[in-house]
Amino acid sequence: MAKKNISKGVFITFEGPEGCGKTTHARLLCDFLNEMSLDCVPTREPGGTKAGEEIRGLLLHSSGVNISDLTELFLFEAARSQIVEEVIGPSLKAGKVVICDRFTDATICYQGYAGGIDIKSIESLNDVATGGLKPDITILLDVDTDTGLSRAMSKGFDRMEKKEIGYHKKVRDGYLKLAKRFPERIKVIKVDGSIEYTQKLVRREVEKIVVRKHKRAG
Numbered sequence: 001m002a003k004k005n006i007s008k009g010v011f012i013t014f015e016g017p018e019g020c021g022k023t024t025h026a027r028l029l030c031d032f033l034n035e036m037s038l039d040c041v042p043t044r045e046p047g048g049t050k051a052g053e054e055i056r057g058l059l060l061h062s063s064g065v066n067i068s069d070l071t072e073l074f075l076f077e078a079a080r081s082q083i084v085e086e087v088i089g090p091s092l093k094a095g096k097v098v099i100c101d102r103f104t105d106a107t108i109c110y111q112g113y114a115g116g117i118d119i120k121s122i123e124s125l126n127d128v129a130t131g132g133l134k135p136d137i138t139i140l141l142d143v144d145t146d147t148g149l150s151r152a153m154s155k156g157f158d159r160m161e162k163k164e165i166g167y168h169k170k171v172r173d174g175y176l177k178l179a180k181r182f183p184e185r186i187k188v189i190k191v192d193g194s195i196e197y198t199q200k201l202v203r204r205e206v207e208k209i210v211v212r213k214h215k216r217a218g
Contacts, residue, residue, distance in 0.1 A: 009092030010213050011133070012206060013103040016141035017172040018161050019148030020191055021198065025141065026101045028199050029206060033097055038210070041091045044101035046079035049086045055079040060158040067159075069115030073122065076107050081129040088133070097210070103135060105178055105186070110160070113174025114167045137209040139202055140179055143191040145169045 012029070014022035026042060033040040046056040055075050059067070067075070080103075091098045104126040112119045143151075145168050152161050179186040187205045191198055 008213060009095050010097045010137075010210055011088065011092055011135045012097065012099045012209075013105070013135040013138045014099070014101050014141065015103070015105045015109075015138055015175060015186075016191075017143060017145060017148045017168060017175065019151035020141035020143045021151075021195070022139075022141050023101050024195065025139070025199055025202050026099050028195075029202055030099050032199075032203060033099075033206075039094075039096045041087070041096050041098045042101075043083060043087050043098065045083065045103055045106065046076055048083040048088075048100075049079075051082045052079040060160060062159060069111050069117055072115070073107065073111045073117055073125065076111070077125050077129040080104070080107075080126075084130050084133055089131075100135075103138075104130065105138060105140075105175070108178065109171045109174035113177070114163075114170035135185060136213060137206060138182075138186045139205060140175055140186050140188045141191050141198070142172070142175070142188050145172050148172075 014026045016022045023044075026044075030040045030042045045052075046059055047053045055078060058065070059072065059075055083100075088098050088100065107126060108119060108122050111117050112122045145165065149161065149165070149168060176188070179188045189198060189201045189205070
């Protein structure tokens with residue numbers, strides 16, 4: 001990718017089931033874009049702000065606290081509203097590249113397809129929390145549920161990862177349904193090779209949208 005300045009921000013999100021490697025690939029992509037003289041801002045959901053990190057701790061690492069799927073939904077949306085207001089929105093307005101580890105698609109898949117909450121209701125709340133902000137491109141790293149959970153287990157389970165296998169299978173199915181629904185935005189990359197090979201595929205997809213947006217801005 002040739003070095004270039006972007007006069008308009010680019011919003012990239014990484015999604016996928018547990019153990020897909022999205023956090024690793026988001027970091028590698030951000031490092032690569034920074035090397036290409038693109039101002040890249042990495043962040044994550046839930047989290048990315050002081051309030052968001054507090055919510056993250058409650059959602060993922062609380063012990064002995066009963067949190068329903070509906071309560072999860074509202075907590076995720078609260079953290080999302082804060083990060084859009086405090087980090088993502090201002091960074092995009094400043095012409096930066098924002099890479100977010102999970103965003104609205106995750107809520108649809110986890111609390112919607114897996115948790116059973118009405119999808120349209122979630123989409124409405126997502127729009128309220130984000131002000132209608134959509135990613136320019138979403139990299140969906142797809143991995144078999146058993147393989148992904150096995151990888152996640154090696155690092156220790158958080159509260160979401162501890163949910164039953166059937167829940168996680170629904171999450172993965174939900175992501176694949178979203179990919180079919182939004183093929184222009186969501187790019188599915190199978191995680192069945194080396195980290196280097198998968199990152200190459202990630203960069204190839206991202207380069208297309210970065211160049212396209214650069215041309216539009218010019």
